[in-house]
Each structure stands twice: as structure tokens, then as C-alpha cells.
Amino acid sequence: MSEAKPGTRPLSPFMIGPYYRPQLTSISSILVRITGIITFGTAFLLVAWLFAAASSDSAFAVIDGALQSVLGMFVLSVALWAAFYHMLGRLRHVIWDFGHALNVAASERMAIGMFAGATALTIITLGVVALV
Amino acid sequence: MRYLTDRKRVTGLGASRAGTQHHWQMLVSSILLMGAIPVVVITFAAVLGGNHAEVLAFFNRPLIALVTMLSLTAVIWHVMQESIEAIEDYVHGIKGKLSLIAVRVFGYGLIAAAVLAVLRMAL
Numbered sequence: 001m002s003e004a005k006p007g008t009r010p011l012s013p014f015m016i017g018p019y020y021r022p023q024l025t026s027i028s029s030i031l032v033r034i035t036g037i038i039t040f041g042t043a044f045l046l047v048a049w050l051f052a053a054a055s056s057d058s059a060f061a062v063i064d065g066a067l068q069s070v071l072g073m074f075v076l077s078v079a080l081w082a083a084f085y086h087m088l089g090r091l092r093h094v095i096w097d098f099g100h101a102l103n104v105a106a107s108e109r110m111a112i113g114m115f116a117g118a119t120a121l122t123i124i125t126l127g128v129v130a131l132v
Numbered sequence: 133m134r135y136l137t138d139r140k141r142v143t144g145l146g147a148s149r150a151g152t153q154h155h156w157q158m159l160v161s162s163i164l165l166m167g168a169i170p171v172v173v174i175t176f177a178a179v180l181g182g183n184h185a186e187v188l189a190f191f192n193r194p195l196i197a198l199v200t201m202l203s204l205t206a207v208i209w210h211v212m213q214e215s216i217e218a219i220e221d222y223v224h225g226i227k228g229k230l231s232l233i234a235v236r237v238f239g240y241g242l243i244a245a246a247v248l249a250v251l252r253m254a255l
Contacts, residue, residue: 036214054249090162
């Protein structure tokens with residue numbers, strides 16, 4: 001009977017770096033998860049802002065002041081990129097799940113598209129917000 | 133020799149029965165994200181920067197209130213699942229179980245808070 005041998009096998013994500021060259025495919029995939037978790041934090045900030053607005057003038061002043069500060073706007077800008085990146089990363093999963101682009105070359109092109117697309121959408125959004 | 137039953141050796145290693153449903157739910161949730169993220173971005177880009185009275189007036193419109201609640205719910209549910217998957221991958225045992233409870237309390241709490249706040253301003 002085969003025995004389970006926990007702990008003797010390498011854990012794949014942690015191989016990147018010392019044992020394994022970082023690739024576009026793995027890094028872009030890991031970033032989808034990280035940006036997803038960042039967006040959980042962003043959602044907390046937005047809901048805190050909504051809840052404060054629904055609660056009282058003073059609560060709104062505190063949260064709104066924090067989000068409108070230089071640090072707040074920086075955090076929101078990074079959060080914006082993360083949300084767009086996650087959305088495009090999930091679009092790649094949808095494309096894969098429907099059976100398309102299931103090869104390394106296409107996946108790498110989509111990875112570059114996710115970086116470029118998220119950056120472009122962030123710049124466009126910040127530009128529109130600044131102009132309007 | 134350590135004796136492991138077949139059942140014990142596979143416990144915690146992955147899906148049985150519910151895997152297809154989870155995969156399908158994530159596909160649906162990912163498709164919803166394509167609409168929900170732009171809607172949340174446009175909504176908050178439009179309303180952030182206003183004073184308190186302007187914010188209250190903004191959400192005091194049924195269509196905007198409805199769209200905000202639906203899109204925020206879709207986004208929060210999706211990123212809650214992302215976090216649950218990360219915990220299932222990296223945190224195990226009692227710590228993992230408690231983390232899964234905590235992240236669901238946080239996620240569903242966030243959805244409830246968003247809905248309550250928007251409804252209060254809309255009604």
C-alpha cells in the first residue's frame with residue numbers, strides 16, 4: 001500500500017526564485033490572486049465610506065477626508081489598477097474556460113495585455129476624473 | 133508504519149462532488165465582474181469628491197442605488213471566493229477552518245453593510 005509522504009515534495013509556488021525562473025505565465029497568474037485579495041480590501045474602504053455617508057456628517061468627514069488625502073488618493077489609484085488587472089485576469093480565465101488560447105504563447109500575450117490593459121484603463125480613469 | 137485509510141489520505145486534498153459547481157460559480161462570477169468592476173469604478177469616480185449632501189443626493193436615486201448594490205455585491209462575493217481559495221491553498225487545520233469562517237463573516241458582513249448603507253440613503 002502506498003504511504004502518503006507529506007513534506008517531502010516541493011511546494012510549487014515557492015519554487016519561483018531560487019529554483020525556478022519567474023515566467024510571465026506564473027507571475028501574471030499569481031498577481032490575479034493578489035489583486036483579488038487587494039480588491040477585498042478596497043471593497044472594505046468603499047463600504048466604510050458608504051456606511052459613514054449613511055451614518056452621520058462627522059463619520060462621513062473622517063472617512064471621506066482619509067480617502068481624499070494624498071495617501072488616500074494614492075491607495076485608491078493602486079486599488080484601481082488592481083481591480084482592472086483582476087478583471088482582465090478573470091477575463092483570461094473565462095477565455096480559457098471556453099476552450100480558447102490554451103497555449104503558452106497566447107497566454108503570455110494575454111498576460112502582457114493584462115498589464116498594459118490595466119495600466120491604460122487606470123490612466124484613462126484617473127485622467128477623466130481629473131478633467132471632469 | 134503509519135496506517136492511513138484511503139478516506140483519511142484524501143481528506144482535504146480537493147473537491148469531490150462540489151468541484152464542478154465551484155468551477156461553474158467562479159466562471160459566472162468572473163463574467164459578472166466584467167460588468168461589475170467598470171460600474172463600481174464609474175459610480176465611485178462620479179460620486180467621490182462631493183460633499184455629504186451631494187453624496188446623499190447621488191444615492192437617493194433608485195437606479196443608481198440598485199446598480200451600486202448589485203455591482204458591489206458581485207465584486208465582494210467574487211473577491212471573497214478568491215480569498216477563500218487562497219486560505220484553502222495555504223492555511224490548514226484549525227487555523228484554516230477558523231480563517232474560512234472569519235473571511236466569510238467579513239465578506240457577507242461587507243455585503244450587508246453596503247446594502248444597508250445604500251438603502252438608507254436611497255429610501
